Amino acid sequence: MSSTTKSTKTKAPGHVAFVGAGPGDPGLLTVRAAQLLREADVIILDQIADERFATAHAREGVEIVDGGHGEAGQRLTSASRAKLVVRTAKAAGAGAQVVRLMDGDPATFNGLAEEAAACQKAGVAFEIVPGVSAVSAVPAYAGVPLTASTSKAVHVVTARATGVDWSRSVDDDITVVVLGGGEVLTGALEKLLAAGRSAETPVALTSDGTTIHQATHTTTLGEVSTTLPRAEIGEPTLAVVGSTVPLRDELSWWETKPLFGWNVLVPRTKEQSGSMTDRLTRYGATSDVVPTISVEPPRTPQQMERAVKGLVTGRYEWIGFTSANAVRAVREKFVEYGLDVRAFAGLKIAAVGGVTADSLRDWGLEPDLIPSGEQSAQGLLEDWPDYDEVLDPINRVFLPRADIATDTLVAGLQEMGWEVDDVTAYRTVRAAPPAPEVREAIKTGKFDAVCFTSSSTVRNLVGIAGKPYPSTVVACIGPATAKTAEEHGLRVDVLASEASAEALVDALADFGRGLALAAEEAGEAVRRPSEKKKAGARRKVKA
Numbered sequence: 001m002s003s004t005t006k007s008t009k010t011k012a013p014g015h016v017a018f019v020g021a022g023p024g025d026p027g028l029l030t031v032r033a034a035q036l037l038r039e040a041d042v043i044i045l046d047q048i049a050d051e052r053f054a055t056a057h058a059r060e061g062v063e064i065v066d067g068g069h070g071e072a073g074q075r076l077t078s079a080s081r082a083k084l085v086v087r088t089a090k091a092a093g094a095g096a097q098v099v100r101l102m103d104g105d106p107a108t109f110n111g112l113a114e115e116a117a118a119c120q121k122a123g124v125a126f127e128i129v130p131g132v133s134a135v136s137a138v139p140a141y142a143g144v145p146l147t148a149s150t151s152k153a154v155h156v157v158t159a160r161a162t163g164v165d166w167s168r169s170v171d172d173d174i175t176v177v178v179l180g181g182g183e184v185l186t187g188a189l190e191k192l193l194a195a196g197r198s199a200e201t202p203v204a205l206t207s208d209g210t211t212i213h214q215a216t217h218t219t220t221l222g223e224v225s226t227t228l229p230r231a232e233i234g235e236p237t238l239a240v241v242g243s244t245v246p247l248r249d250e251l252s253w254w255e256t257k258p259l260f261g262w263n264v265l266v267p268r269t270k271e272q273s274g275s276m277t278d279r280l281t282r283y284g285a286t287s288d289v290v291p292t293i294s295v296e297p298p299r300t301p302q303q304m305e306r307a308v309k310g311l312v313t314g315r316y317e318w319i320g321f322t323s324a325n326a327v328r329a330v331r332e333k334f335v336e337y338g339l340d341v342r343a344f345a346g347l348k349i350a351a352v353g354g355v356t357a358d359s360l361r362d363w364g365l366e367p368d369l370i371p372s373g374e375q376s377a378q379g380l381l382e383d384w385p386d387y388d389e390v391l392d393p394i395n396r397v398f399l400p401r402a403d404i405a406t407d408t409l410v411a412g413l414q415e416m417g418w419e420v421d422d423v424t425a426y427r428t429v430r431a432a433p434p435a436p437e438v439r440e441a442i443k444t445g446k447f448d449a450v451c452f453t454s455s456s457t458v459r460n461l462v463g464i465a466g467k468p469y470p471s472t473v474v475a476c477i478g479p480a481t482a483k484t485a486e487e488h489g490l491r492v493d494v495l496a497s498e499a500s501a502e503a504l505v506d507a508l509a510d511f512g513r514g515l516a517l518a519a520e521e522a523g524e525a526v527r528r529p530s531e532k533k534k535a536g537a538r539r540k541v542k543a
Contacts, residue, residue, distance in 0.1 A: 013089040013124045014041065014096030018106045018116060020131015021046065025141070025210035026053060028132045036129065040099040042092050044085060046110075047103055054101060067100065078111040082118035089124045105133040109158055109179060135177055138209030138238045142216045143252035150243040151175045159188040166195035175242035181207075181235035182228075189224045189239060197221055202245035207237045212261055212286050214254060218245060257284030258512035262448040262528055265468070267292040267457040275355075276451065276501040283509045288447070290438060291431040292460035295325050298403065298424045307398050307423045308333045312343050316421075317394040320350040321367075322377060322409065324359040326400045329425035331363055341365055352380050354500045375499035376478060377409040387417030400425035404456070428456060433464040445469030448529045449494075451504055453477045455484035462488050471529050475508045477501070 017036045022028035037043065037057035044067040045054060051064050065088055067081055076084065089098050106112040106128055119126045135156050139146055146154045155169045159180020169176045169192060176197075178188050185205075193199060199222025206216040219227035221241060254260070262285040266273050269291045277287045298304060308330065310316060321327050334340065341364045351357040351367040353375030360367050371379030387395050396419045399409065403424045410422050433439065441447055442465050450468050452458050458481060461468075467489060468474065475494035476482040482492045494511045496504040519526045 011090065012094035013086075013122070014092035014094065014098045016085060016089050016098045016100055016119055016124055016126040017129060018100045018102060018112055018126060019129045020105045020133075021053065021101045021103055022132040023104050023134035023137045023210045024208065025137075026056065028137060028210065029057070030129065030131060032129050033131065036097065036099050037101075039097050041096040042088055042098045044088060044098065044100045046101055078114045081111055082115040085115050086118050086122045086124055089119065090122070102131070103134075104137075105131045108133045108135060134179065134209060134236070134238060138206050139177070139204070139240050141210045141214060141254040142204055142206045142240070143248040143250075143254070144204050144240050145244050145247060145251070146175050146177065146240070148244045148247065157188065159184040161188075164188075164191070166192045166197075170196040172198065172201070172243060175240065175244055178239040178241070179236070180239075181237040185237055185239060186225055186228050189221060189241070192241065193221050193224075197241070201241055202243070204240045204245045204248060205237060206240075207235060209236070209238055210254075212281075212284055216248070216252075216255060218248065254284070256516075258509040258516065259448075260284030262286070262512065263288065263446070263530065264508070265290060265442065265447040265450040265472075267450065267461045268453060269293070269295070276453075276505055279502055279505040283505065283512070285448075288438065288441075290434045290461070290465065292457050292464065293428045294431045295328075296427045296429060297329075298427055303423050304329070304333060304400070304425055307400065307421055308337065308339075310421075311347065311398060312339065314346070314394070316347060316396050316398045317392055318348045318350060318397040318418075319344075320352075320380070320397060320399045320409065320413075321356050321360065322352045322380075322399070322401050322405065324356050325402065325428075326425050327356060327359040327363065330400050350380060350384065352377060354498075354502075374478070376480065377406065377412075381409060381412040384413065384416065395419050396421060399423065403427045430460050430463060439465045442466060442468055442472075445471040446530055447472050449473035449475055449508055451475045451477075451501075451508065452481050452485060453501060453504065455481050457481075458484045458488055458490070471532055473508070473511065473529050475504055475511070477504045 019033045019036055020030065034057050037054060038059060040058055040062055042063045042065060043054045043058060044065045045051065047068045054064060067084060068076060070076055070080065085100055092098050100115065102110050102112065104110065107130065112128065116126055136146065150173060152173045154175045154177060156177045157164055159178055176192060178185060180188060199220060201221040203219050203221055203224055204216055205219065205228060206214060208214050217227060259280065264280050264285050264287045266276055266287050266289045268276065268289060273289045277289065280287045311319065334343065344365060348368045349360065349365060350369040351360055353371065357367050357370050369383060371383055373379050373382060395417065397413055399420055399422050401422065401424065410420050413420050447468065450472055452475065454477065473493045474485055474490050476485055476492050477496050478499045482495055485492050494507045496507045516526045
């Protein structure tokens with residue numbers, strides 16, 4: 001007689017990492033935090049760090065869990081979030097990485113203690129990754145140091161805290177930081193005033209700290225109850241009370257960026273817009289990328305295939321790249337044929353400008369020729385050497401280009417004595433129209449500026465979304481693009497000093513500085529183009 005004993009095995013839970021997301025600026029995420037987000041199988045969000053923040057670092061297909069609200073939309077309590085973390089780790093299973101992304105620093109005014117204790121009790125392994133705390137970061141972004149020669153101590157309090165002995169914070173050499181918002185924050189500061197802190201003590205109220213929506217209002221402790229409601233300050237809000245607040249007049253650096261708070265339209269594909277959007281962020285702007293073209297393979301690939309094979313067999317003396325898309329098209333053919341950069345040995349390489357040259361460098365190739373002047377087909381021609389029967393063993397040039405490319409470069413090279421294989425490497429077709437709300441924003445002036453990087457981006461944006469509103473600042477990468485914009489009825493405000501995305505954004509930032517300086521000289525508040533009156537909002541450009 002035999003018997004079978006049934007046994008059940010409990011599924012081992014995943015590993016939990018309590019990770020500080022910082023106070024809002026994605027650039028304040030720590031290196032370790034970014035690494036864990038890349039490795040995450042599940043990410044449990046907090047209040048500020050939204051899904052876009054997390055997925056910017058996470059791998060595709062990561063599971064996102066809302067740790068701030070329940071299924072019915074109710075705000076979760078600390079106990080409910082602790083249960084959610086444990087439940088998620090158990091469901092993920094052994095070997096899974098669960099990232100509990102917490103606003104600011106996990107150990108500072110967060111639910112870390114409750115959630116970590118719940119994990120310990122449930123046998124869930126965890127680690128804690130500190131983050132940049134709003135307590136120190138937000139005042140720093142507002143230009144308000146927490147300590148100086150006039151301040152010897154810092155007291156940090158949450159506005160909702162009960163039983164606080166405010167009398168300990170009444171001395172003039174103590175800086176008080178209060179986190180909260182609305183009536184709760186006002187009530188806490190009134191308690192500090194009632195405890196004996198001078199009504200003349202300076203106060204800085206900052207909402208949406210470290211983000212491009214940050215707004216700081218200065219007042220005094222005695223005026224807070226009237227200032228806070230009138231300023232319509234959003235949440236989360238942080239108040240700094242003390243003698244260091246006046247230093248903001250000299251140290252404000254974030255809110256005084258030349259494009260701070262601007263929303264800029266970037267009519268490019270996401271693959272091409274990275275350097276531009278990064279630079280806009282550096283100047284304090286946010287950006288919306290609207291693809292205006294779609295890059296597709298040529299309808300008949302045989303010509304491209306023959307040219308690439310000719311490149312390998314030594315048919316050409318030069319290869320000229322006129323766009324990053326052309327570099328990408330040739331590179332894809334190399335992958336298809338199992339080739340690498342060694343096939344370029346003995347071949348001279350030309351690039352029309354810095355962006356194209358950078359694409360080549362990413363591939364491990366250094367161009368032999370880049371225009372020394374205007375970064376365009378004409379500029380490339382001015383530096384391209386004439387064909388010399390003695391010095392040049394081969395007289396043929398390979399030009400992989402778009403189907404809509406102009407004949408300027410081909411005709412110019414032929415006049416120099418070169419034989420040119422002008423090959424369609426890719427086709428550019430007009431992209432689908434953007435979402436209705438984006439089209440509405442373009443037409444009604446909700447964008448502060450638009451950055452055009454080619455004539456085709458002008459034509460296609462107008463074609464799929466309509467013309468930008470007259471108050472929108474129009475920035476163009478070069479004279480040809482500016483001419484196309486003017487032909488479409490647009491007034492060009494900004495022209496880049498050279499044909500690169502970085503130079504275009506730099507020129508826009510200079511324009512923003514000019515607007516701020518003009519407002520300051522006129523004794524007016526600095527206003528974004530989208531905030532100005534629609535009639536007569538455009539500034540005249542001197543000839």
